Amino acid sequence: MQLTVTNSPFNEEQTEKINQILPTLTPEQKIWFSGYLTANQQSEAKIGIDAPSREVAEYLLNTEIPSKTREITILYGSETGNAQSIAETLEGRLKENEFTVKLSSMENFKPKDLKKVQDLFIISATHGEGEPPDNAATFHEFIHGRKAPKLSDLRYSVLALGDQSYEFFCQTGKDFDERLEALGGERLSPRVDCDLDFDEPAEKWMEGILSSLADSAASVSTSAADTESAQSSNTQKYSRTNPYRAEVLENINLNGRGSNKEVRHIELSLEDFGESFEPGDCLGVFPENDARIVDQLLETFGWNPETDVEINADGETLPLAEALTSRFEITKLTKPLLIKAAEIFGNTALKEVVNEEGWIQSYIEGRDLIDLIGDFPAADLHPETLLQILRKLPAREYSIASSYKANPDEVHLTVGAVRYNAHDRDRSGVCSVQFAERIEPGDTVPVYVKKNPNFKFPFNEETPxxxxxxxxxxxxxxxxxxxxxxxxxxxxxxxxxxxxxxxxxxxxxxxxxxxxxxxxxxxxxxxxxxxxxxxxxxxxxxxxxxxxxxxxxxxxxxxxxxxxxxxxxxxxxxxxxxxxxxxxxxxxxxxxxxxxxxxxxxxxxxxxx
The missing domain is CATH 3.40.50.80 (Nucleotide-binding domain of ferredoxin-NADP reductase (FNR) module)
Known part of the structure; x- marks a missing residue:
């Protein structure tokens, strides 16, 4: 954190000197200095002097700083690379805070070593219908089997990645969390379940871990260190949270006349993007909802599209129509959404059916928010109330269809337009049909590169x-x-x-x-x-x-x-x-x-x- 005269009680000369010395201090020196100032302030309060206490200073100089001797193990189960990316970020932050860390995919971790682990942090996706990812399957089977050891000396925490539109949301992470507790482990920090928009909850989970570790080591607050770690580990110029506006260069239908399919070849400019990619990596695209769906939703409620509404906890506002277009998911229903809707809609019929076994999963298939409102009308619902239960519009990730070495200033996508009819209404894919119908060369779309470490090709002439x-x-x-x-x-x-x-x-x-x-x-x-x-x-x-x-x-x-x-x-x-x-x-x-x-x-x- 950079001190200034506006965010601190120091004058310009003092802030300049402090900012010069702080980056040169080790974590141990920062802890010592913080303790010295605290002790000095307490001493001043007791005896009413302005000069530092010599006894306090000598005591602090001769007091050994608590060492971070416990070894931390981070295990990830990843299908598309998201869990691995978070695990690598956590590893970096822990190492910057002088912790000893071992990072491994679950498939490369020897199960027999589990009983030796002291602090364990698991980051795992859920694959398919509640199944562990391929590289987590063996470890998942071991830990749920008879050979799993007692873990009474283990401290742990779990970050679960999933998609709320699936019935068994974050199931693999939940499995690990519950099993580690059953084996005697102590939960160092609560499990966090992440939907598709995982950046913010994952960040809070990591902050919680760093805080818990600091507390257990009798250390000082790590909030400033966490901020510094986050800034130093975020080396990407563009990311999910800071996407790049890519200009569309080409948008071509690859199918011939008379085809039942519509597959678009999209070429996007990455001029000045500043990051390379490899075959197997993905490009994330933040789409927009079809304006026709947004208009229909506004008409159903009788809402003014220009009404300003808050879109996040920071108090940022947007006109309602723009918020529904670019920030919130309105074309897909999830189980948590229906449960929350039953609480705020004031619809007796909805309250009754959400508790029926299997009803929610059956109902949400192929339906959207307009269907829900039509089937179960809401009474006196305000826009802000509805937005509070909607999840953020997630990015769509597409396999990159071009080589960076061949086209360093471009990235190509192959996108199949999704169109179908369900429950007597025509439906379409949010992003795919945006490309097919509403995006032309010259337009821009927000994108980011997503590395996929689990889909990497050999570049030698010996491997078929x-x-x-x-x-x-x-x-x-x-x-x-x-x-x-x-x-x-x-x-x-x-x-x-x-x-x-x-x-x-x-x-x-x-x-x-x-x-x-x-x-x-x-x-x-x-x-x-x-x-x-x-x-x-x-x-x-x-x-x-x-x-x-x-x-x-x-x-x-x-x-x-x-x-x-x-x-x-x-x-x-x-x-x-x-x-x-x-x-x-x-x-x-x-x-x-x-x-x-x-x-x-x-x-x-x-x-x-």
């Missing part, structure tokens, strides 16, 4: 690479091919791509064919499901080429899967397992163990959504 990416899942593989071409790498690469029709839906067709011709891509297998009587998908092409697929695996190939999680990714996993059983003579159990080992060796990576 198999890429499985139907539809928009092909995006990161385009980035990888661009980068390989730029680096003039040779080696074996194999792409499985699928869509509905060859003539209208072969995304980036000319590029793939050019890479194939030039040898950047070694092999290309295609599956167009609507061009044949029997639907053919990428998993069928894998099984049809089982002998060659198995041979590539034996040669050390790395597998990458990107795309739909609910069906494609599961079907592809089953197909790969079938290849191992057929060509390798493995049992189903042994084939699964083989794939698990591939994941641990980073040879089987998935970016699924």
């Amino acid at each position: 690479v198999i890429m499985i990416g139907p539809g928009t899942g092909v995006a990161p593989f385009r980035a990888y091919m661009e980068e390989r071409e730029e680096l003039e790498l040779e080696g074996k690469t194999w792409l499985f791509f699928g869509e509905q029709h060859f003539t209208t839906d072969f995304l980036y067709q000319t590029e793939w064919q050019s890479w194939l011709k030039d040898g950047v891509l070694s092999r290309l297998d295609l599956a167009f499901s609507r061009d044949t009587d029997e639907k053919i998908y990428v998993q069928h092409r894998i099984e049809q080429n089982s002998k060659e697929f198995y041979q590539w695996l034996n040669e050390g190939a790395a597998l990458y899967v990107c795309g739909d999680e609910k069906s494609m990714a599961k079907d592809v996993h089953y197909a790969i397992r079938t290849v191992l059983e057929k060509e390798g003579g493995l049992s189903e159990e042994d084939a699964e163990s083989y794939l698990l080992q591939l994941k641990k060796d980073k040879r089987y990576q998935r970016d699924v959504y």
Whole structure:
């Protein structure tokens, strides 16, 4: 914290001297100096003198400062990199405060070492329907099994990441928190459950940990140190909390006339962005709600769109229409939202049904805020009251479809427009249809780069690479091919791509064919499901080429899967397992163990959504 004459009782000469010396002090020196001043002030109050007490000074000089001897372990379970990023930030802050820290993913942590851990901080996402991420599954199973040790000497805290639109919100983090307590651990700081907008609660969780550690070490308040740590660890110029306004350079429909799909190729300018990215990384985009939905919502309530409303705890205000457009989620319902709505709507019917088992999860599927208000009208509801129960409009993260080395001042996205009908109303994806219908070249959108450490490609010529990416899942593989071409790498690469029709839906067709011709891509297998009587998908092409697929695996190939999680990714996993059983003579159990080992060796990576 920089002292000035306006935020301190010192004059200009004094603040200048203090600001010169403070950055040079070690944490121990700051603690000593704080203690010295406190003791001196108490001494002055008792004996009424202006000069420092010699006895107090000598006592403080000869008093040993409490050492931070307890070792801290940070474990993360991460699917897309968010948990790992927070874990690395926490590691940095703890080290800046002179703590001894060990950071590890859960898959790289030896479970038998758990009984040796003194202070444990867990950061974990929840995957699918309440399942742990792939790199947390083994540790999650161990800690819930019979071999888990008693942890009576352990202090711990858990940060859980999730999405409130899922039934088992933050379930993995809750599992860890409850199990560590059951094993005898002492909760050093309460668990915090984060929704998609996790920055603020994660920051408060870290501050709580630093404060608890300081209290337990009989240290002084760490608020100033926390602020300094936050400033020094935030080296990015742009981030989720400080997005970059990227100009749209191109916005092209990749599908041919007559296609059932609309996939947009978006090119954004990153001039003066100042940060690189790698194939496999994501670009976060902060979208805006469709003005038609916002207008309908305002008309339903009879609210004035120009009414100023507070949008955060800091008292920042915006006109109501703008707040509903750019700051709050109105097209998706969550369980916490319905529970809070039952409290403030004054609707008896809603109060009754929210307590019925399974009703909320069934109701929220495919419905939005307009549906909720239509089905359960609210009485005398004020805008500020509604905004208090809405969550922030989350960013959408897309796999980057271009190479930084090939296009350092640009970033490309492959975005499929989402449109569907549910409950007798046409619906659309907030961000995807904004790109498809409301954004043109010259417009700007707020963006940030999101590193994805769990989807990283090899850049050598010895490792064969198999890429499985139907539809928009092909995006990161385009980035990888661009980068390989730029680096003039040779080696074996194999792409499985699928869509509905060859003539209208072969995304980036000319590029793939050019890479194939030039040898950047070694092999290309295609599956167009609507061009044949029997639907053919990428998993069928894998099984049809089982002998060659198995041979590539034996040669050390790395597998990458990107795309739909609910069906494609599961079907592809089953197909790969079938290849191992057929060509390798493995049992189903042994084939699964083989794939698990591939994941641990980073040879089987998935970016699924």
